[in-house]
Amino acid sequence: MQEHFDVLIVGAGLSGIAAGYHLEDKCPGKSYVILEGRDCIGGTWDLFRYPGVRSDSDMFTLGYSFKPWTDAKAIASGPQILKYVRETAAENGIDKKIRFRHRVRRTSWSTHDARWTVEAERTMAEGATETVRFTCSFLFMCSGYYRYEEGYTPEFAGTSDFAGRIVHPQKWPEDLDYAGKRVVVIGSGATAVTMVPEMAKVASHVTMLQRSPTYVVSRPAQDPLANKLRRNLPAGLAYHLIRWRNVLLSMYFFQLSRRKPARVKELILGGVRMALGPDYDVATHFTPRYNPWDQRLCLVPDGDLFKAIRDKRASVVTREIDTFTSKGIRLKDGSELEADIIVTATGLVLQVLGGVEVVVDGRKVDFADTLNYKGMMYSDVPNLAAALGYTNASWTLKCDLTCEYVCRLINYMDRHGYRQCVPHNTDSTITPLPSLDFTSGYVQRSIAKLPKQGSKRPWRLYQNYALDIVSLRLGRVDDGVMQYS
Numbered sequence: 001m002q003e004h005f006d007v008l009i010v011g012a013g014l015s016g017i018a019a020g021y022h023l024e025d026k027c028p029g030k031s032y033v034i035l036e037g038r039d040c041i042g043g044t045w046d047l048f049r050y051p052g053v054r055s056d057s058d059m060f061t062l063g064y065s066f067k068p069w070t071d072a073k074a075i076a077s078g079p080q081i082l083k084y085v086r087e088t089a090a091e092n093g094i095d096k097k098i099r100f101r102h103r104v105r106r107t108s109w110s111t112h113d114a115r116w117t118v119e120a121e122r123t124m125a126e127g128a129t130e131t132v133r134f135t136c137s138f139l140f141m142c143s144g145y146y147r148y149e150e151g152y153t154p155e156f157a158g159t160s161d162f163a164g165r166i167v168h169p170q171k172w173p174e175d176l177d178y179a180g181k182r183v184v185v186i187g188s189g190a191t192a193v194t195m196v197p198e199m200a201k202v203a204s205h206v207t208m209l210q211r212s213p214t215y216v217v218s219r220p221a222q223d224p225l226a227n228k229l230r231r232n233l234p235a236g237l238a239y240h241l242i243r244w245r246n247v248l249l250s251m252y253f254f255q256l257s258r259r260k261p262a263r264v265k266e267l268i269l270g271g272v273r274m275a276l277g278p279d280y281d282v283a284t285h286f287t288p289r290y291n292p293w294d295q296r297l298c299l300v301p302d303g304d305l306f307k308a309i310r311d312k313r314a315s316v317v318t319r320e321i322d323t324f325t326s327k328g329i330r331l332k333d334g335s336e337l338e339a340d341i342i343v344t345a346t347g348l349v350l351q352v353l354g355g356v357e358v359v360v361d362g363r364k365v366d367f368a369d370t371l372n373y374k375g376m377m378y379s380d381v382p383n384l385a386a387a388l389g390y391t392n393a394s395w396t397l398k399c400d401l402t403c404e405y406v407c408r409l410i411n412y413m414d415r416h417g418y419r420q421c422v423p424h425n426t427d428s429t430i431t432p433l434p435s436l437d438f439t440s441g442y443v444q445r446s447i448a449k450l451p452k453q454g455s456k457r458p459w460r461l462y463q464n465y466a467l468d469i470v471s472l473r474l475g476r477v478d479d480g481v482m483q484y485s
Helices: 014-026 078-091 190-199 224-232 235-259 261-276 304-310 395-416 465-474
Strands: 003-010 032-035 102-110 115-123 129-141 165-167 182-186 205-210 216-219 298-301 314-318 321-324 328-331 336-338 341-344 357-360 384-386 421-423 482-484
Touching: 003 014, 003 115, 014 032, 014 078, 014 395, 032 102, 102 129, 129 395, 182 190, 182 328, 190 205, 190 298, 190 304, 216 261, 224 235, 235 261, 235 465, 261 304, 298 304, 304 314, 384 395, 395 465, 395 482
Parallel strands: 003 032, 003 129, 102 357, 129 384, 165 341, 182 205, 182 341, 205 314, 216 298
Antiparallel strands: 102 115, 115 129, 321 328, 328 336, 421 482
């Protein structure tokens, strides 16, 4: 027996709970269900259990627009964010709409019936699985942008020779005891700069081994002005004032990075020199070959990474790996890093819509051949949206706007008696472009499989919150590109 819902949401993480809230608020009476492949709410913030896991955005922008962040810390830990997401779900009754252990594998659209048929693999308590089917009028994918099953690990020579443990942060073992141990963390991104100072608190020594440096910026974990405003203003007003201040500051800094990269580079590296002292080799270990915001910047709250380096509990080595050995890692210059534990903080594997197979009227969709409409829908794919965040700002800012727009779209279709909406490009002057202009390895490894963006609106992704407010919150849903029937 197939159950039918007006809207089916895939994923019960940060985005999926936002989608549930907005449907409850703006589309009252619409039936919906959330299918979650895992057995709990939280998505990323439940999956990642590595030491020190935290946000790399402030919680006044990563938090929901409708639920003020009230903790003193603006840069929050993973457990704090997980608690916040679960509280939001419980307070709004969204947790009652979730079907856990339902991993969506395939979804098929029928224009004749104007509905999706969704096939999910349901895992029973004893571990057996069965295929269950749902139908829905609108499919809302909130499954994130990376593969949950496994992260990215390059093929290193000699891994079988290493006598210690090798772990990836995406599958952190609960029994891993690193107290008093020598640890090498391979990587230079957000995960590595988070783990190194946290593990250094109890490890014998932690070495961050990187092939090339990343821009690292220190920021206070607590926001003094925000805490002062919250003491003197109503919670909602203070939250939105702080939120907009942080949005505008981040937009200004990003635009400054684009227009005056040399100046921004000088500012960032000046901060690193102040933190590490005049004798530290900043040129080798913290000066990237690219300009700021060609890749994401790494945030370190209260300069914790720099403090660990100053205290000699952690160090940075910038060289290429030759091979793993029984004792650790031999580098291409012939030197060797001895280790008891090696952590491969080497990145994520990007995938579209959680790896779900999407079929439209019998035709399997290759998303690499589609154009991204307003950062949420795909050319010639009907009644389907995806909640995806910004690359240069907090994830939730774009997700909130996407959820609002989906609700506007559904309500517009109801008012006019439409059953189908599909973005369709009829402009021959539109040039397909890569959807992301980051040079990061995890992006470049997957860019050929990702949807394209177009050279102009509404197919262009501007990665700009202010422009998206105009387009998604205030812009017309009958823009001539979205076709209704």
